[in-house]
Amino acid sequence: MKMQKHEYTGIGETLYSAVLDNGLEVRVVPKKDFSTCYAAFATRYGGAHRRFSVDGRKLDTPAGVAHYLEHKMFDLPNGDNALAILSANGADPNAFTSAEMTCYYFQCTESFEENLKMLLHFVSTPYFTDETVQKEQGIIAQEIRMGEDNPGMVVYYRLLEMLYAHHPVRDRVAGSVESIAEITAQTLYDCHRVFYAPSNMVLCVEGDVDPESVVRIAEDVLPKEKAPVPKADFGEREGILPAETRRTLEMEVSAPQFLIGVKLARPESGAAFQRENIVAALAMRMLCGSSSPFFTRLYAGGLLNMDFDYEIDSPADTFMVIVGGESRDPEQVLEAFQKEAQRVAAEGFDEGYFTRSRRASLGARLRALEDFDSMCVALASGVLEGYCALDSFALLESVTAEDCRRFVAENLTPERMALSVIRPKVREAEN
Amino acid sequence: MEYSRSELMPGVFLSHLRSDKFKTACMSLNLLTQLSRETASMNALIPNVLARGTTRYPDMEQLSARFDELYGAAVEPVNRRIGEVHCIGFFASFPEPAFLPGGEALLGEMCSLMADMLLSPNTRGGLLLPQYVDSEKEKLMELIRSRVNDKRSYAVQRCLEEMCCCEDYAVSRFGTLEDCEAIHYKKLTRYYREILRKSPVELFYCGRASLQEVEGAFRDALAGMPRGEIDYDIGTDLRMNALEDQPRYFEEQMDVTQGKLVLGFRLGSCMEDPDRAAIHVFNAVYGSGVNSKLFMNVREKLSLCYYASSAVILRKGLMIVSSGISFDKFESAKGEILAQLEAVRSGDITGEELTCAKRAVASDLRAAMDSQGELEGYWLSQALDGLDYGPTELAGLVEDVTKEDVMKIAESVELDLVYFLCGEDDADPEDEGEDDEDAEA
Structure with missing residues (x-):
């Protein structure tokens, strides 16, 4: 298999790409002088893929299957555990499940090829019994409960429930204690067969490796046939307005935690989507990033602290902006944020401010290249969404101040914003 | 470099x-x-x-x-x-x-x-x-x-x-x-x-x-930096033994669904002339990572906790075992965490366990060479200790650690304090009794 080679000279990276006969997408970024190798093997299957059709059949699965499957994938038919084998071999393996993907990965400084074979082998070898599936239920139930104690997670899911009326991104990736009780070994086998076909997956590797040998190993270990790609059903397309705009809950926290969310219209093509993402990131940096007039003013005024941050997120065909942190008065922050967005929509961004913000964004993107983990996951997400993450440097060059103003004017209007708040518990009779 | x-x-x-x-x-x-x-x-x-x-x-x-x-x-x-x-x-x-x-x-x-x-x-x-x-x-x-x-x-x-x-x-x-x-x-x-x-x-x-x-x-x-008499009298005092004859116990209550059990140990007399490589390997055998005794036994085999792992604070000569448990598993989890330490002391360590631990420690050290953030932290702390060997050299020393070296460290470790964060008295006791969390695996 001949790989395509693409040099990104400005940033000193080279990317090798291939699509295997079985449909697997492979990306390799060779890194001389580094002893760490990193491999990520991901499937387009996450917490939001609950309803899907395959071979003309429509299936509806309980919340939490993708995550449950991730936990059970490490069991091998001979009774071994892949996590233990990789660790024993000096690798640092792990996995995560998000709303849109499940990703298995490892980092190592020795025996890369052996570890890669193991990674591909265990992820493509389902082995579940009703007994092992049953045993995991308590473990995952505890993980779900632990999330209930975590204010960051609670404030986030409550925001998603407000933004989306029915999209499955509202469901916790891990599911609920009730929903996971419905999961059987058969559910896991079915979902593995549908979603873990190489045609629905991507393998990204970074390190001092030979790209061709990565492809050879993948061809050797993985199934040869090309299976049909499943079609996820996320339900009827939702309107642009949030389903609800305010929710507040009390928890054991020291100060109010809040998130403001805005749903965005998602461009159809991968390239247009990638560009809109970059525009959104730069617009948000200028509107409320750490050097923005908005943030520095509210920071100085004591309404915000360094926890404040923004994020552009797009799990499972959604697209949204999330802004938040900790504040004694989240409502006041929301009001100031709305005002600032209105001002920017009317006045636009100053050219000098735009130029230096774009420089800062370039520097931040360069810094992110140092991290193998975030690089491989970004490459994998890009492949699953239909773009190449390394193109972002060239795209950033093409963004204008007017693009950013337009983004703010179109999207950050008061009626589009939802606010999720967690307040400290009021205790009766202190002491 | x-x-x-x-x-x-x-x-x-x-x-x-x-x-x-x-x-x-x-x-x-x-x-x-x-x-x-x-x-x-x-x-x-x-x-x-x-x-x-x-x-x-x-x-x-x-x-x-x-x-x-x-x-x-x-x-x-x-x-x-x-x-x-x-x-x-x-x-x-x-x-x-x-x-x-x-x-x-x-x-x-x-x-x-x-x-x-x-x-x-x-x-x-x-x-x-x-x-x-x-x-x-x-x-x-x-x-x-x-x-x-x-x-x-x-x-x-x-x-x-x-x-x-x-x-x-x-x-x-x-x-x-x-x-x-x-x-x-x-x-x-x-x-x-x-x-x-x-x-x-x-x-x-x-x-x-x-x-x-x-x-x-x-x-x-820095040309304009005012420099007077420099205070070099800065350092860390090491306490080798537990404060009291019997381990102390502290409990705190909060509105939580999961209990947190933390055991604090002194690394003890091995800190007189600390063999850093051996201490890291001991920690890996006992409680850090998925092949450690705590993970394999307390979590996986006996399902006593959602997580349990050890960490050493070398400079202060301490070790912490941190775990998340159901409130009613306090005694059994604590007992098993200590039993596993006893196992390391008595040399109940397979060749496989030792090799895994050494590989994990050496690999972490070599990987540190690829991260500027880790390198900064590593060299700052070397500077404070007046040491000048790099992560790669320490990784080399790890290869030579023997089972006896690990037992010697375990022998020197002493439990000082047990801390338990549990639910409030009037809250429903958590009696589901099952195990683990682990956001990762």
Whole structure:
């Protein structure tokens, strides 16, 4: 298999790409002088893929299957555990499940090829019994409960429930204690067969490796046939307005935690989507990033602290902006944020401010290249969404101040914003 | 990578690590003081106040505008405690010229900005601005209050505090709410001037610039730094034994669904002449990672907890075992955590367990060579200990660790304190009894 080679000279990276006969997408970024190798093997299957059709059949699965499957994938038919084998071999393996993907990965400084074979082998070898599936239920139930104690997670899911009326991104990736009780070994086998076909997956590797040998190993270990790609059903397309705009809950926290969310219209093509993402990131940096007039003013005024941050997120065909942190008065922050967005929509961004913000964004993107983990996951997400993450440097060059103003004017209007708040518990009779 | 160390000015030391493999350069500047109750909050506050503005760039907006022009160079306040040494200052990272459109070298300007933040903050009448001090004070107090939000790390901190109640180590790097509340901008300015004169300074640089270039840039930038008699009497006291004959017990109640059990140990007499490689391997065999005894037995086999792992704090000679359990599993989880330590003591360690542990430790050390952040932390702490071997050399020593070495460390370890964060009395007891969390695997 001949790989395509693409040099990104400005940033000193080279990317090798291939699509295997079985449909697997492979990306390799060779890194001389580094002893760490990193491999990520991901499937387009996450917490939001609950309803899907395959071979003309429509299936509806309980919340939490993708995550449950991730936990059970490490069991091998001979009774071994892949996590233990990789660790024993000096690798640092792990996995995560998000709303849109499940990703298995490892980092190592020795025996890369052996570890890669193991990674591909265990992820493509389902082995579940009703007994092992049953045993995991308590473990995952505890993980779900632990999330209930975590204010960051609670404030986030409550925001998603407000933004989306029915999209499955509202469901916790891990599911609920009730929903996971419905999961059987058969559910896991079915979902593995549908979603873990190489045609629905991507393998990204970074390190001092030979790209061709990565492809050879993948061809050797993985199934040869090309299976049909499943079609996820996320339900009827939702309107642009949030389903609800305010929710507040009390928890054991020291100060109010809040998130403001805005749903965005998602461009159809991968390239247009990638560009809109970059525009959104730069617009948000200028509107409320750490050097923005908005943030520095509210920071100085004591309404915000360094926890404040923004994020552009797009799990499972959604697209949204999330802004938040900790504040004694989240409502006041929301009001100031709305005002600032209105001002920017009317006045636009100053050219000098735009130029230096774009420089800062370039520097931040360069810094992110140092991290193998975030690089491989970004490459994998890009492949699953239909773009190449390394193109972002060239795209950033093409963004204008007017693009950013337009983004703010179109999207950050008061009626589009939802606010999720967690307040400290009021205790009766202190002491 | 070439490492070298030099003294640029009285009490100002530079650790220089030359490397071509990164796209950004990083550096740090640290003032060292003895960790103490009286000064912890002031120390915590100083870098944050200094980062609010300089004479050239008097407020955050102007200062960060300047950093944005320098391709988003980041200069962040840092506040660490390494053993009982309180290290405060700044950490900076910025792109290497090779990756910038105009090939601009940012080193000189970055050193000068960092030095300005340290030496020429925005003041009035020679005093730090009260509005900056008060606003950072508020934020620091919020931060101190917020430590309760993450129950897992809160429980570990509380265990350390109680275990080291008679030592400087009980002091948090943020100090206490009361101490923070009491800070006045005039007093803070006096203290700031005092540590500028007296504190040893550790500088670190990792990137493509030569030793000469970096020395030159820092010398120019720090030329105006007032240096008096340097206080070198800074260090960490080691306590070898538990405070009392029997392990102490502390319990705290909160509205939580999961209990946190934390066991605090002294590494003991092995700290008289610590074999660092063996201590790391012992920790890996006993409780860090998925092949460790705690993970394999307490979590996987007996399902007594959602997580259980050990960590050593080498510089202070401590080990912490942290676990999440159902409230009713307290006795059995504690018993099994101690039984596994006993197993290591008695040499119940397979060849496989030892090999896995050594591979894991050596691999982590080698991987540190690929991360500037890890390298900075590693070399700062080597500098504090007066040691000069790199992570790769330590990885080499790990290969030679034997089962007997590991048993010897385990033999020396002593339980000092048990801490339990549990639910409130009136809350429903959690009796599901099953196991684990683990966000990862």
